[in-house]
Amino acid sequence: MDPAPAPPPPFAVHLVTGGGPSPELALLLRSLAAARVVALDAEWKPRRRGSPAAAGTGDGASPATAPPQFPTVTLLQVACRGGDGGEGERERERCEVFVVDLLAVPLADLWAPLRELFERPDVLKLGFRFKQDLVYLSATFAAALGSDAGFDRVEPFLDVTNVYYYLKGHDRQKKLPKETKSLATICEELLNVSLSKELQCSDWSCRPLSDGQIQYAASDAYYLLDIFDLFQQKFTTEGKCSSTMELNSDRHGSPTVIECSSSGYDICSGGYLMSIVTKYSEKILLTDSDIKPRSSIRKEISKLPTNAKCKDRVDCSTEWQGPPPWDPSIGGDGYPKFLCDVMIEGLAKHLRCVGIDAAIPSSKKPEPRELLNQTYKEGRILLTRDVKLLKYQYLASSQVYRVKSLLKHDQLAEVIDTFQLKISEDQLMSRCTKCNGSFIQKPLTLEEAVEASKGFQVIPSCLFNRNLEFWKCTDCNQLYWEGTQYHNAVQKFLSVCNISD
Ligand SMILES: [Zn+2]
Incomplete structure (x- = not known):
């Protein structure tokens, strides 16, 4: 099943595969030197279930010298936002996106410029939970170049998760919510952009990379810059006239505030950038215990189904037995009907968007018995993430399905796939x-x-x-x-x- 082709992304990608005299590498180094904001991301070969060592799984692609504890980073994505941009100068449009093939470019050519970038106080680094990337990146460089050639800090650094909560109006004095948003969710909510998740766990050590992989990898870094732009806009707007910005938070509701709001904002100049850095940035510091894997870290990592970056994605093998209550062979009318448990009400909205009858519980905090009664009475299938509900034996197992995916998009795809729902455009x-x-x-x-x-x-x-x-x-x-x-x-x-x- 091939996904529908995504529209071409709004940026060009430089694939850096050569060392020394390669023009792409030269351009990368020039862009890094001139950049004020740099978004970073890294990819590595996903860890498969039951293979504790990520590197050297027998396909010959990973260097045998890599420490077995950490995955080898095979790709580094760098998106650079323009030069100094003095007062009034609009540098926003200038953006270079690089996908650096760490299996091809000699790491010795990259180590010093990267370390300088990570530590330069006048360059803001953006990332999405980048600490783990940095640990793996550091281990990858140290394995190739010697133990002194790791990285131990990125500073000043801004995590896009924090930007997200700031844009959503979260009080900075308070602790951030525990729920973790994936980058895909953040991009969708803030930018209305869907990042393909198909490729997230693809084999990043295979060469040549597909065009899809290159675009996917580049998008992950590029959209961090776009999110930062939103942040800058809000920061500058609030600094000037303290007006708030409407964000696209209710995608399926009808208000179209976005369309009506003015787009005349000022892009911040270097001065604003420095105040953002002072006010919001943090640093990533790797300690010895981060760099040298302890058994507890290993245990933690090996518990995950693939690698930690792919934790949104889960094994979709299903225990669903069927047939569903709407199946004509058992007297149903052929129209799928679901009841979405309170934890997955977002999925109900998604199902409705594709035309499927998806009810939610009639009360806010339903007892299991109420849920099951409603399911049974209305001939629905109960979709839940609550394992406890599965143990209610008096309801036929073919009326409760435990949704495994965590994100709404994936949940929708999982339900469509599991119940073989036919969705048509009309x-x-x-x-x-x-x-x-x-x-x-x-x-x-x-x-x-x-x-x-x-x-x-x-x-x-x-x-x-x-x-x-x-x-x-x-x-x-x-x-x-x-x-x-x-x-x-x-x-x-x-x-x-x-x-x-
Ligand atoms: Zn209505």
């Missing part, structure tokens, strides 16, 4: 994401929509001259229209569900 957005109701069949005119929205919902005036069609949910009266968010959502689900246009 089913997309055919159901109210708010209440699971269905839409009236005939679209409303603008006048009818304005009438229907009275005292209930505000239709932004910027939509008035755009000749849009409106639909109303027959159950909760929510209005929907084909705005930008609608089209983005359709595009997203086309690719998640592997529907090609």
